Amino acid sequence: MEKEERQKVADQIMSVHGNARGDLLLSTISYIKRKEGDNGLKDVENELKRLGYPIDFNNIERLKWYPKSVNILIYFLCTEIFKWGKEDIFELGRAAVKLALITRVIAKYFISVEKMFEQAPSNWDKYVDFGSAETVEVNKEKRYGIVRIHGYNFHPVGCYYLEGFFIGMLDFVVQGKKEIEETKCVHKGDSYHEFILRW
Secondary structure, three states: OOHHHHHHHHHHHHOOOOEEEHHHHHHHHHHHHHHHHHHHHHHHHHHHHHOOOOOOHHHOOOOOEEEHHHHHHHHHHHHHHOOOOHHHHHHHHHHHHHHOHHHHHHHOOOOOHHHHHHHHHHHHHHHEOOOEEEEEEEEOOOOEEEEEEEOOOOOOHHHHHHHHHHHHHHHOOOOOOOEEEEEEOHHHOOOOEEEEEEO
């Protein structure tokens, strides 16, 4: 993508309001460093600065609020700088569950699949100060659950991250194969995101 087009996408992402805990940002930074090394991390930091959205990766506070758009812009830049695809962003989201302190604390209370889905709306509020999560259905016998996310309209790359994040949460309570499918998406004209998780 040309620099002008990249700037346009960055500006669009950063125009969306809403904050997330620094814990999620720290998990993203940690994952990039592990996958791409210190130099790769520096490349992302430098590109954020060039685009006009500088952030010092060394001074992120775990419980402080930061614009969620910064996280989304970083995911996008990983697809540009490192040529990450959907699977890479998915794995970033999945890894974030294990890297973020808030998630590790919350996961201690997941005693069942039903409990995990039941707590999804209140847990959403622990991470971000915008939008909402809604558990639509949980069917233990047929082994699936449906979650809707409202008010999350940054960039399609954020959908891949959410898919990985939800599967990462499911990892805490379900062994074996797990799948997720986004059946509704605001970037495709729907009014909310809807995900079906199967295990």
